Amino acid sequence: MSAPNIVWISTHDINPDLGCYAGEWPGAEYAHTPNLDRLAANGARFDRAFAAAPVCAPARSAIMTGCFPNAIGTMHMRTKAVPPPEVKLLPQYFREAGYYCTNNYFTDFQVDVPPLVFDECSPSAHWRNRPDKDMPFFAAFHGMTTHESQIYLNEESFLRSTSNVALQDRHEPSTAPLPPYYPDTEVFRKAWVRYADLITEMDHWVGGILDQLEEDGLTENTLVVFWSDHGRGMPRAKRWATEAGLRVPLIIRWPGVIGPGTVRTDLVHTMDLAPTMLDVTGLGTPAHMHGKALLKPDGTFTNPNTYIYGGRDRMDESEDTSRTIRDPRYRYVRNFHPDRSPMPHIDYPDHTATWAELRRLRGEEARQLACGELPSHLSALQRSLVAASKPAEELYDLEQDPHETTNLVHEPEHRKALVRMRKALKVWQDDIQDLGMMPEPHLMETWRSDGRAPVVATPTLSVTQEGVMATCSTPGASIGWTALPQQEQTPRKLMDRVTGSPEEDGRTWNLYTAPIPTGEAKVLRFKAWRLGFRPSDESLLPGPGRESTKDIEGGRLQEKPPVPSANINLQ
Structure with missing residues (x-):
């Protein structure tokens, strides 16, 4: 069997809120996603897939390099890193092997992308542009439809952005499955409905790409991967080192190799995609990659991860550092600056309706306190989002508590899990020499001692x-x-x-x-x-x-x- 073509279809800022994840991810049954449901039915659905970071640029850097962001310096949102010399962007390996490589069109990998990486990187980039129709191809399509910014558009712009969502497919506010850490207000229900409608619009776009593969007679020899960069674009998800910040949908279809209706429950990094693609095409995984191949060329699945790791670092102008480790049952979080708010002031999201709503409600509670009344607009869990500080350590039993509502750090019956995961996290940080522990100015000095990037020698x-x-x-x-x-x-x-x-x-x-x-x-x-x-x-x-x-x-x-x-x- 010849090496397959590869099509990557990615979206922004969603959890596994697709119909095919109903029963596996809380509230997934709310979604209307016929094309992605069909893709999953014809391939493999990964139920425990996680981003390396809860924000786009660091997460995408991991996916495109196969390396942990805090090992290669791409962990801050945003930066222009100087990774170790062995690090390359994934499509370059395919281009070296004779693949036609395209990207349509978003990059955001924390580095300036050399023009050698893609044959074409533009809004019109497509496998159909390859000069020889017998060339194998790697074609990446990065859709912006579900980006958090789209949730908060004005009415006219939102309707225009979701023009392919039929009236009967639009989501009903009264049935929106709000998690318990959100207040049940009109603002949050509207945001959740819009989030779901945008997912349906995105699903329509995915269907169009899959139809083009079918039209070109390429479906049978093309490996299709669908993923999101990180979790939903709302508080306690995007920018948080939480389950909702890091857990993403991941679907792989490879006709004749991966059996229809396959469901994988093993722990998966989206960072594992780079070595997986290289292994299944016979190119092999470079030794420096931290990711592990999830598939063999014959379609046999592996189970390479005992733990999943992630972290939060500087978010634009807000400086903070958290690290997290996940096993099949527990998530442990180590917050290195517990004196800082979980929801710090960041100019961009502070202008969104959901962030503003939480701050408004906390302001109302402050006025209640001023009048000698007990605060009543937020629950204790909701109030913790906008608190002035956060715990130094967090531990959650995700089998019993999927929304991470109860911190078990001080519960004796979970002490063994706490000690084990605390130790495993430290071992991982030491092993990769976690650059997030270094003050950013010092890191910048090691990269650009005079404030300017080093220059490559003339060939x-x-x-x-x-x-x-x-x-x-x-x-x-x-x-x-x-x-x-x-x-x-x-x-x-x-x-x-x-x-x-x-x-x-x-x-x-x-x-x-x-x-x-x-x-x-x-x-x-x-x-x-x-x-x-x-x-x-x-x-x-x-x-x-x-x-x-x-x-x-x-x-x-x-x-x-x-x-x-x-x-x-x-x-």
Whole structure:
């Protein structure tokens, strides 16, 4: 059997709130998701899948590198990390192996994405654009439909954003399954209904991608993966190291290999997806990855995780640090700054209706206290979200308490579990040398001692009988080449800079893997990238004004220096 094509379909900010998770995740029966339900019925549903972090950029960095964020420096929301030299983004491995790799379109991996990673990264990127229809492909589609921002749109914009949700499929506020840590108010019921309607809209989008695979006759040899980056975009979920912050849907369909209706209850990191994809396509897992393959090439499942790990670090301007470990029954949380509020002031979410509602109700309670009355607008559990502090340690029995309402740290009958998980968490942190324990300014200094990113060395070229060979002295650097001349660079928009989308210079860069025949090209251009570094200058062969390769001596261009690239990031 040939190696499969791979399609990743991901969404933002949802828990397993899909119909196919009914009975497994509280309230999942509320959702209307026929396409994802069908995908799960034809493949494997993972019931205990978890993000590495409860916010998008750190979580996505783990998925795309196969590494824990706090091991490679990508744990803060947001940053531009300098990972160790061996770390690469997953699609580059596939591109090196001859896959056509696309991304449509969101990145947000905590690094500037080199143009070598994808053949195309744009809103129109698609497997259908590959030059040879027999090429295998890795195609990623990242939908924004369920992002927390969409919950809080005005009425007109929300209806436009959910235009594919039929009237009979819209969710009823009176039956919204609010968890007990939310107050039962109109604001929270409206937010929950909108969250569910957005999931139904997203399900429609997923159905369209699956239909395109069917239209192209690719369904049978394409492995499809659906995942969310982390939990729902509401308080005590997104940005919290909780079950609701970290637990996500994960579905894998691989016709003829994974049996229909498969249900997996083992503990899974979404970080495990990178090594899984590499193993099932025969490429093998790099030794530096922390993730473990969940599948063998023959479709046999593995069960590689005894524990699941995660954490919360700086969230925009709010600095905090928590670590968590999960086994099949318990979740343990270690809060390293218990004197800080669980719901700190963060400019972005503070403008959302649910955050504002919790603060409003706590304000009402303050006025009750001012009048000598007992506070009554929030339960003790709800009030704990906006408290001035939090416990140093938390332990929850998720079999008995799926909403994590009762902290068992001081309960004698759970003492053994507490000691065991406390120790296991410390062992993990020591093992990966948890960079979140280092003050961020110190970490930044190790990356950029002068405040500027290090620069990749210019590639060295030599001519052999096989063609032009290129090397780079910077550890971990990858080299690209093109025959196209420099073009005017299109400045990136602010959000593209924040999320690290590849810089556009009007050229497609081929990934260098073997000597390049000179052919008809008058000039070949070579350039090198490494994650976290500024790209190198360009090396040219034979170079402007040269008619042959005789002008190269000792492997470096002579007479004229390399032309500085228009693609250098001067941040």
